[in-house]
Amino acid sequence: MSPTTTVRSTGDFRADRRYEYARAAFDEGDFEAAADLARQVIELAPDFAPAQAMLGRSAAELGLRDEAVNALRQALALEPGDALGVRLDLAKLGALAPDEAITDGYVRALFDDYAPKFDRHLTKSLAYRGPELIADALRRACSKRIRDYRFGLTLDLGCGTGLMAQELAGCCDTIEGVDLSPRMLEKAEKTKLYNALHEGELGAFLSGRRTSEADLVVAADVFVYMAALDAAFREAHRVLKREGLFAFTVQAHEGEGFVLGEDARYAHSELYLRRLADDTGFATVIVERVSTREDRGVPVPGLLVVLQR
Known part of the structure; x- marks a missing residue:
């Protein structure tokens, strides 16, 4: 999945035609x-950035690292x-630190392109079930903590098209979502499940919220x-x-950190998540190995976590 499918123009017909040929050649290997x-x-x-990116990716495939x-x-x-997501390519080539590889601009473009086919592709092609697993874990967490499976204000981080809200429908007094992609938010709006939707980065969104106002924070994939x-x-x-x-899923790896x-x-x-939970002051309720999606038919290793304030 790459945010490069949107048709763009150089303003020069000859250049546009060559670029389309370049894309086709790249796709054919x-x-x-x-x-x-x-x-x-x-x-x-x-000054046409997509062509520079295309040259960079093609040269990388050919082993021409400097170019x-x-x-x-x-x-x-x-x-x-x-x-265009070229930071990811630079990171793969060792020319950029891995923790600098993904930016808000990349994620926004990625999911704006992805929005029209998001639900179908996730649930059918990738067998995605993150929201379903989180909802089930929350039921069990509530049972463990002897509390009703019912929540006040719920904050859905990276809400996408609203799949998480659909799983929590009827269980939340109020639910608000935040996402970087305006096209994903348009889809979420159509569910009629959110009391409010916000376009922006989740960290900035959370930092603007009042202290001790929410009953549940979820972050699915x-x-x-x-x-x-x-x-x-x-x-x-x-x-x-x-x-x-606080309930969320991540992809997992053995070892430390990310x-x-x-x-x-x-x-x-x-280990990283448990240490972070302890350092932040959360109590760990559930940590389970799960797979929220498949990649070419193979389950992707992940973790499902529920923490309590």
Whole structure:
């Protein structure tokens, strides 16, 4: 999944046509042709960032690291917001720190492109079931803590099209969602399940909330686009009422800390999450190994976590 499907123009018909040929060649695995065509586009339109990105990715496939890094850096200089996601390519080439690979601009562009087919692709092609697993874990957590499976104000981080709200329908007095992608929020609005929807980054959203106002904070398959989770944990703890719950899923890896995977998503270790929960002041209610989705038919290792304030 890459945010490069949107049709863009150089303003020069010849360059646009060569760029489309370059994309087709790249998709067919003809990286030499893709690189050559991308160079031709750059001659005609040197400030066209997608062509620089195409050259960088093609050169990387050909083992031409120096040319790849240079072209990718050119693309990033032309579009610092990185809607093209070239930071990920630079990180894979060792030219950028892994924790700097994913930006808000990349995630916004990614999901704006993804929005029209999001639900169908996730639930059918990827067998996604993160919200379902979180809802089930919350039922069990409430049973463990001898409390009703009922919540006051609920904050849905990275709410997407509203799949989490659908699982929690009827269980929350008020639910508000936040997402970087306006097109995803348009889909969420159509569910009629949210009392309010906010466009923005989840950390900034949480920091703007009142202390001890929420009963539940959920984040389904969201932290895979974040490296360090310290600030998110800290703010979630602050906005939750006493005994409020924080439930989320992550992709998992063995070892410590977090890593950037080949699938351009971050994976976090159980040790890292437990240590972070302890440091923040959360009590651990549930930590389970799960898989929220598949990749080419193979379950992706993950963790399901429920913490209590």
